[in-house]
Amino acid sequence: MTIHPQPIIGIVSPCYNEEEILYETSKQLQILLSQLIEKNIISDKSFIAFVDDGSHDKTWTIINELATKNNLVKGLKLAGNVGHQNALLGGLLTFNDDADALISIDADLQDDISVIEEMIVKYTEGTDVVYGVRKQRTTDTFFKRNTALLFYRMMKIMKVNILYNHADFRLCSSRVIKALSQFNEVNLFLRGIIPSIGFKNDVVYYDRLERMAGESKYPLKKMLTFAWNGITSFSTFPLKIVTRIGVIIFICCLFMSVYALYSLSMGNTVPGWVSTVLPMYFLGGIQLLCIGIAGEYIGKIYAEVKQRPRYIIDKRVD
Numbered sequence: 001m002t003i004h005p006q007p008i009i010g011i012v013s014p015c016y017n018e019e020e021i022l023y024e025t026s027k028q029l030q031i032l033l034s035q036l037i038e039k040n041i042i043s044d045k046s047f048i049a050f051v052d053d054g055s056h057d058k059t060w061t062i063i064n065e066l067a068t069k070n071n072l073v074k075g076l077k078l079a080g081n082v083g084h085q086n087a088l089l090g091g092l093l094t095f096n097d098d099a100d101a102l103i104s105i106d107a108d109l110q111d112d113i114s115v116i117e118e119m120i121v122k123y124t125e126g127t128d129v130v131y132g133v134r135k136q137r138t139t140d141t142f143f144k145r146n147t148a149l150l151f152y153r154m155m156k157i158m159k160v161n162i163l164y165n166h167a168d169f170r171l172c173s174s175r176v177i178k179a180l181s182q183f184n185e186v187n188l189f190l191r192g193i194i195p196s197i198g199f200k201n202d203v204v205y206y207d208r209l210e211r212m213a214g215e216s217k218y219p220l221k222k223m224l225t226f227a228w229n230g231i232t233s234f235s236t237f238p239l240k241i242v243t244r245i246g247v248i249i250f251i252c253c254l255f256m257s258v259y260a261l262y263s264l265s266m267g268n269t270v271p272g273w274v275s276t277v278l279p280m281y282f283l284g285g286i287q288l289l290c291i292g293i294a295g296e297y298i299g300k301i302y303a304e305v306k307q308r309p310r311y312i313i314d315k316r317v318d
């Protein structure tokens with residue numbers, strides 16, 4: 001049953017130093033959109049929007065050129081580099097007024113664009129969020145694959161509600177994006193926020209492809225920050241673990257002191273050094289860990305309280 005016939009679809013792609021890839025990405029997406037327009041699946045007002053996340057290379061020059069030459073392409077330039085999540089948010093909120101639904105996709109086309117049609121069909125049938133889910137990631141490096149696996153495991157243990165093997169390749173209807181605009185958090189973790197919004201959702205499966213050119217903009221340090229952000233923005237589980245560790249250690253200490261008193265009363269004087277110094281170090285360590293984790297959350301509160309803008313728009317071309 002078609003609820004939204006021939007919708008206006010916008011494909012939003014954040015780009016950070018993607019000069020090597022942009023022409024190809026734009027070409028492939030334009031071919032896809034033209035085919036869908038021809039088949040009367042989507043409106044001819046549909047578009048591709050590239051968001052330049054403060055790149056240092058020719059990314060903006062290329063976006064500008066593509067947008068001026070081609071009426072399927074729009075461009076948005078952010079004033080500085082705000083990171084993948086915020087750049088994507090900037091694109092989604094800016095272009096939501098021009099479309100019925102927006103599809104987010106990485107500029108490197110590692111996500112298989114051939115499932116976009118399936119996503120759109122699901123939207124026309126009344127689904128608000130369609131998640132792209134990777135079937136396998138054999139094309140990723142061993143390192144990327146395993147760190148990603150670890151990432152999803154950690155999220156599960158930490159009780160963060162995200163979809164397994166779903167990155168930021170998804171379709172959201174404009175009312176989902178409108179709902180998203182009400183989430184004012186600075187530490188943005190879209191993979192956690194969007195499932196928490198609700199509405200009818202579905203998934204499409206695809207194979208993860210290789211990056212066409214250029215390098216991953218997610219080095220290990222950024223990946224760790226991303227995972228840590230995901231956990232601390234969505235879960236207080238680390239704080240709970242710390243409390244539990246505290247309780248367990250406290251109980252162990254009770255037993256230890258009972259044993260020490262007993263040994264003392266029996267006249268077995270304890271040589272003493274190990275049993276005094278080791279627990280001191282141990283507890284000191286645990287205390288520091290607890291303070292550190294609590295501090296991370298306080299840091300998050302600090303960032304949220306300031307309510308700074310998450311992105312600043314420099315210019316737009318249509």
Ligand code: UDP
Pocket residue numbers: 013014015016017018053081082083084087105106107108110215216217218
């Ligand atoms: N990206 C961005 N800002 C950044 C880092 C990355 O907009 O600070 C974009 C990048 O251009 C790409 C997407 O986010 O379109 C995903 O990045 P990448 O492909 O490097 O990540 P990976 O696929 O390796 O996880």
Ligand code: MG
Pocket residue numbers: 106108110211216
């Ligand atoms: Mg990539």
